[in-house]
Amino acid sequence: MVGDTMILFELLLILLTAYSVGFIYYGLYRNITARFQRRFGPPITQSFYDSIKFFSKEESTSHGWMFYLGPIIAMSGAIMTLFFIPIFSNSTAFQGLSEYGNLFVVLYLMVLGPLGNALGVGVSGNPFGVMGVTRGLSRLFALELPFYIALIALMSINQTADIATIASNQQETINAIAYPLLFIPALFAFIGMMGQSPFDVVGAPVEVYSGPASEFSGKFLALLMSQSAIFSFAKLVLMVHLFLGGASGFIELLLKTFILFLFVIAFGSLYGRFKTPQSIDFLLKVPTAIAIVGLILATYN
């Protein structure tokens, strides 16, 4: 019983960490992009206040019970992803529920959230929202192909699908240096997963009036914002474990995730946006070809 309470406490702590770090990173993202564009940008805590404000909005429009369930499934998917990724490698603490799952489970949990969101968008009846969803799903398979190839190679090299083992097997050289031809395509996919240019046509922030979030307002929007903050953190931790050698302490984890995050937003600030077919075309050609070469070099020797 004590163990169960401890696990619950740990999970809560993981969730709070992800929530706050996620929002700080989002604030940093807005700030750093602003600097790239020679603006000052909002304070770092602005996104956090935004979400609190949205949660306490007096009214928000709903389109029936499925409209509620959509964001809730999205949120549950994000939290599940977070819980099934160990936070630290080489440690028994903060493993979450990772001992009950593995990389395949995490890969599929990662798409559960977007599907829930897509259902919520669909039921709202907003055609612009659904346009965003189809763009997202079209981009998804193109993103996942190089990502899967890289991850499959890693799983085959380590002979396990366990994330913690893959992370702790990188004591000497981290996978990003040992297998650059797997890291580069995975990074391309990761940029897309984080919703950054050139693969950000789904949300199309700022300019285009479409995207999955079109119809959500008030507390639904706040829930989706929190979801994206938690989900971003989970994805960063996963990437750090798989390619950057994992992390055995909180400082190391923050440092490594921040470096990765900084790279992603810097890359995003520098490039323009692909149309959906362009991004699919690109992802299915360049990163996929690199990943296949990387897989062959890494495993057939």
Add this chain to the structure above:
Amino acid sequence: MRIINALLALISLIILVSFWQDNFSLYVDLALLDLHGVVIGIQTSALANLFALLIGFSWLMVSLASFASKQSSHPALFRWLPILSFALFLMVYTVDYLLFFIGWEIMSIVTYFILAPTLTPQALIKYVLFAMASALALLMGIVILYSGAETLLYMDANQGFMLLSLEMKIVVTLLMLFAFFIKLGAIGLHYWVVDSYQQADTLFSAYLSAILSKMGLYGVIIFLTQAVDIYSFDATLLTYSIALIGVISSIIATFKAIREDDLKRLLAYSSIAQLGYIVTVLALANGMGGALYHAIIHTLIKLLLFINIASIIALTKRSKVSELGGLIYRTPHSFVMLLIAIIALAGMPPLGGFASKYLIYTSLLDAKMLLILSAVMFASVSGFLYIYKLIYGIYLGHPTHKSLESLQEVSKWYLLPQYIIALLLIIIGTFPALIIPMINSVLRQLYLTSIPYETITTLESPLGAYNGSVIMGAFGAIFVVVLFFLWRVKSKTKEAKDRFDIAYCGEEPTTTTPLHYGYGMTKELQRVSFIATIWHSSSGTFYNALTEILYAFSNRIRKLYTGNLAINFNWIILFAVLLLWWGTQ
């Protein structure tokens, strides 16, 4: 007729379950018919029981759904369904190729009788041609196999196969796989599948997709394990060829499904894609477990999907994504059932669909078929597009026609089988190792390594395990907590006035605004060259070219064989002279 049919299905299923553990065998020597040495028989085995259970279950579910309408829309279906099902039972319980072939023929012919009233002549001729090609190839394969050791029994088939020359081994393997892949609908040989599934009575489409296609699978399993004994020698080339056929089928069929507007055609392609996953791992020694698991899951999912679609088509008289929409609050129960079906079809963790995909993936990873694994996962994730199109097109978005706005929930008889299947999918998702003992007994029968098994909650594999109960429990708990939080949070919600109360670029849409996104969905993928290539190429091109060649050939023949009696007489004389000459040699 429907009641008798349903009772027969129920009785068969009860007999199956109650005599599950019993062994029964009956062998008959056909010496009485002057066929010395030919032994035929039937016998229970783990593999046969497993497939028989799937047959009985599918039959019962389809029969239950048939009570939905007062008048049966297709009386012939339920007259023939018992005969069809018994033919399938005969096929799975027999231990020799003679009875198997007889069962195969009854299956093909009865399927023709059921399809004939509803199919267009063109679709029907496709079915007939492919069924005939399949049967002929099967017969030739069996005859060659028989020529080896002069026996038709499965258990001696390997002996006969080994006595054949290498060329004959290749020929017989190709013939048999050709025959079974036609039934499975492997890509290229799927030409008949889509039209038949589309135009058949929807409940029969469910039966076709859920179980008839599995008979091809059963044939492949029997042939590869009993005759070829593929796992006993280094059959890398054969293994890779079969895996490639499977994976190419799943990728092409997935993208074809994405384009389809018609619900039944979409599901037909989806069926081809899902069977592709099974075929991919079929020839791997450690993949059989995943293949069987996915066969079971696919049977459940396709029954659920087709019964759901059948109810919607019966309710609305429409079957296209672009003509439906917005049914969620009219038919909420059907919506939830389809939601469960698509989550399982997508292979998402809380439900049963993930367990089988997990086994397939880990077996491919274990066998070091990494690029094929990548391709399979790519096909699986691409499938989300058609899966979303399916649920959005029917239930979400806006109704595309006034008649869709005043509908009631579908008949309870449609919902009953759906509840049963959805419950099974949830149970299998929570306890993914629940059916592992059943699969392991099949694997033992085929002399393959069992899947490790400790508790029903944890699905083991060589590269790691996962606990289905924890995933289901955690998901449920998080879901409830988030729901509670969202409900308790201070802000109020206001229900939208009507369906036009949406954020629409600051304008107000009216009834004439095209708001349903179902029609143009996924069309933009046309601009991706890879996908456009798949969309614009069809196996029809090949078969049309083949037809042209045959016509040209026939025209040549017609110059010799003109129909003129005098000329024909000359040919006969020439033939007789040739025969005489041959006789004197």
